[in-house]
Amino acid sequence: MFGRGLKFLSILTVVxxxxxxxxxxxxxxxxxxxxxxxxxxxxxxxxxxxxxxxxVAGGVYGLRYLRSGDNAHDLRSYVAIxxxxxxxxxxxxxxxxWARASWGHWWVWDEPTLVAFLIVFLLYACYQPLxxxxxxxxxxxxxxxxxxxxxxxxxxVNFMAVRFAQAAVTHPRVLDSSDSMPGEMALTFLLCLAAMxxxxxxxxxYELASKHASIRLRQLRRQLAGDDDALLAVPRSAxxxxx
Amino acid sequence: xPALPLDDAGPYVxxxxxxxxxxxxxxxxIMAAKLQRIERxxxxxxxxxxxxxxxxxxxxxxDDDRTRxxxxxxxx
Amino acid sequence: MRRVVGAIVRKDLLVELRTxxxxxxxxxxxxxxxxxxxxxxxxxxxxxxxxxxxLWVTLLFAAVxxxxxxxxxxxxxxxxxxxLLAPVDRTAMLAAKALVLLCFLxxxxxxxxxxxxxxxxxxxxxxxxxxxxxxxxxxxxxVALIGTLVGALGVQARARELIVPxxxxxxxxxxxxxxxRATSPLLLETGAEALPGRWLGVLALYDLVFGLVALAIxxxxxxx
Numbered sequence: 001m002f003g004r005g006l007k008f009l010s011i012l013t014v015v016x017x018x019x020x021x022x023x024x025x026x027x028x029x030x031x032x033x034x035x036x037x038x039x040x041x042x043x044x045x046x047x048x049x050x051x052x053x054x055x056v057a058g059g060v061y062g063l064r065y066l067r068s069g070d071n072a073h074d075l076r077s078y079v080a081i082x083x084x085x086x087x088x089x090x091x092x093x094x095x096x097x098w099a100r101a102s103w104g105h106w107w108v109w110d111e112p113t114l115v116a117f118l119i120v121f122l123l124y125a126c127y128q129p130l131x132x133x134x135x136x137x138x139x140x141x142x143x144x145x146x147x148x149x150x151x152x153x154x155x156x157v158n159f160m161a162v163r164f165a166q167a168a169v170t171h172p173r174v175l176d177s178s179d180s181m182p183g184e185m186a187l188t189f190l191l192c193l194a195a196m197x198x199x200x201x202x203x204x205x206y207e208l209a210s211k212h213a214s215i216r217l218r219q220l221r222r223q224l225a226g227d228d229d230a231l232l233a234v235p236r237s238a239x240x241x242x243x
Numbered sequence: 244x245p246a247l248p249l250d251d252a253g254p255y256v257x258x259x260x261x262x263x264x265x266x267x268x269x270x271x272x273i274m275a276a277k278l279q280r281i282e283r284x285x286x287x288x289x290x291x292x293x294x295x296x297x298x299x300x301x302x303x304x305x306d307d308d309r310t311r312x313x314x315x316x317x318x319x
Numbered sequence: 320m321r322r323v324v325g326a327i328v329r330k331d332l333l334v335e336l337r338t339x340x341x342x343x344x345x346x347x348x349x350x351x352x353x354x355x356x357x358x359x360x361x362x363x364x365x366x367x368x369x370x371x372x373x374l375w376v377t378l379l380f381a382a383v384x385x386x387x388x389x390x391x392x393x394x395x396x397x398x399x400x401x402x403l404l405a406p407v408d409r410t411a412m413l414a415a416k417a418l419v420l421l422c423f424l425x426x427x428x429x430x431x432x433x434x435x436x437x438x439x440x441x442x443x444x445x446x447x448x449x450x451x452x453x454x455x456x457x458x459x460x461x462v463a464l465i466g467t468l469v470g471a472l473g474v475q476a477r478a479r480e481l482i483v484p485x486x487x488x489x490x491x492x493x494x495x496x497x498x499x500r501a502t503s504p505l506l507l508e509t510g511a512e513a514l515p516g517r518w519l520g521v522l523a524l525y526d527l528v529f530g531l532v533a534l535a536i537x538x539x540x541x542x543x
Contacts, residue, residue: 017267021260040256043263066539090263097255123489130486133476143472146536147486150468153532154490161493161521165500199267206274213281217288224291 002208013202016195028188037101044094046196054084059152062145074141079207116162131238323407327415345381349431352377364441371503389470413537421463447505450514457522458498471540497521
């Protein structure tokens with residue numbers, strides 16, 4: 001059900017990721033101020049952007065689930081948020097490395113984008129505990145969808161509020177610096193962003209297909225089990241269990 | 244080949260890229276393991292089906308291809 | 320609709336007046352927290368951004384206490400079922416509960432803010448009272464909206480007391496940011512400065528966005 005076009009997508013993703021890596025290390029020039037460590041930027045910013053997009057997509061699918069009741073949307077929402085959370089951890093870690101390289105500390109508070117990201121991460125980290133704590137399947141899906149929508153609305157408000165809280169933006173803005181970013185860096189960055197986005201979509205689809213297969217297997221098992229109770233036990237779980 | 248600097252954060256940057264690559268490979272590995280488990284379960288269920296209703300062996304596994312199209316258009 | 324909202328609000332406020340579960344606890348908690356801050360910070364007075372921070376963190380944690388309990392009575396005593404059977408707009412429950420939470424917050428602040436002024440605040444707050452009230456009002460609305468949403472979300476969860484705080488705190492960080500930044504110039508030792516209007520704007524925007532989100536989404540939390 002979710003696996004259409006997966007083979008093509010995977011090959012394209014592999015090509016793009018390898019291409020992006022190659023560009024980062026062999027093509028893009030070293031930054032004049034920051035040197036080699038600036039290259040973390042090609043990993044950090046795509047991670048952050050795709051993670052945020054994934055969170056918002058989770059909210060969109062949550063909304064679609066609420067309106068249609070189609071469990072497929074709930075599964076999509078769950079997997080999107082789940083994957084984005086992993087990317088968000090990556091963004092925070094690479095952001096910390098960048099902070100260390102640029103300012104000498106592993107964390108800086110005058111960095112509004114990083115701080116706002118931490119807050120968003122803390123919020124979405126509650127998604128799975130929330131799902132796990134509600135046992136009724138349908139209610140779990142519905143409440144998770146509400147959470148996804150509220151959290152999705154929260155993301156832009158949060159970034160705005162945190163940005164306001166900083167007097168001056170000290171984020172090394174490779175894009176907005178007075179001498180505009182050289183073409184090679186721009187191209188490399190765009191390719192990295194495309195590769196990360198494609199990677200996310202591919203992994204998302206793989207996860208969906210895998211979960212879908214497990215769900216159908218469980219349904220089959222239940223059909224075949226009949227009165228054999230040992231096969232019927234469905235363990236409590238945060239992930240959607242039915243389609 | 245870019246000269247890898249030995250300054251403070253340089254190794255961390257390189258490590259970050261390697262970790263990223265490693266995580267992707269780990270993910271692919273996990274997917275492969277899940278797929279193996281799913282295939283094993285499918286064959287188990289096929290056996291179960293054959294035992295309960297002799298003559299309908301291996302029927303469930305093939306439904307995937309046939310039911311894919313109609314269901315996907317609903318989901319669109 | 321207004322009658323339904325009024326009925327629910329009256330019921331909850333009456334229960335609170337008779338049993339006194341939420342507000343006195345929140346007040347006591349706030350006072351204890353002020354004492355705690357005195358010892359933790361090792362200061363007799365605070366001013367400026369430290370004062371704003373202490374005040375808002377304390378109010379926030381007191382609010383979390385109330386949020387956890389907001390819907391518990393409805394769930395345990397069948398109030399949800401009764402409400403769902405009645406032919407009324409479900410948004411009434413949202414409006415009513417948000418108003419109740421707002422009332423609780425205001426009641427707590429009526430005691431906690433003067434207590435703060437006496438116990439910990441260096442400069443006098445009298446002169447800036449109108450501005451302070453403006454910030455408190457806008458921030459309270461935001462806390463009430465988010466609190467009602469998360470309270471409803473958490474009421475069906477098993478580990479309710481744990482889940483509700485961890486969800487509500489990140490969501491309320493923008494409110495704390497804006498409220499603290501707005502309040503700190505008011506509480507300066509060297510003489511209060513003007514209230515930074517843009518933080519009131521941020522609070523108003525937050526209230527608007529989450530008011531709309533709550534209106535759109537609350538119904539789904541009540542379905543059976």
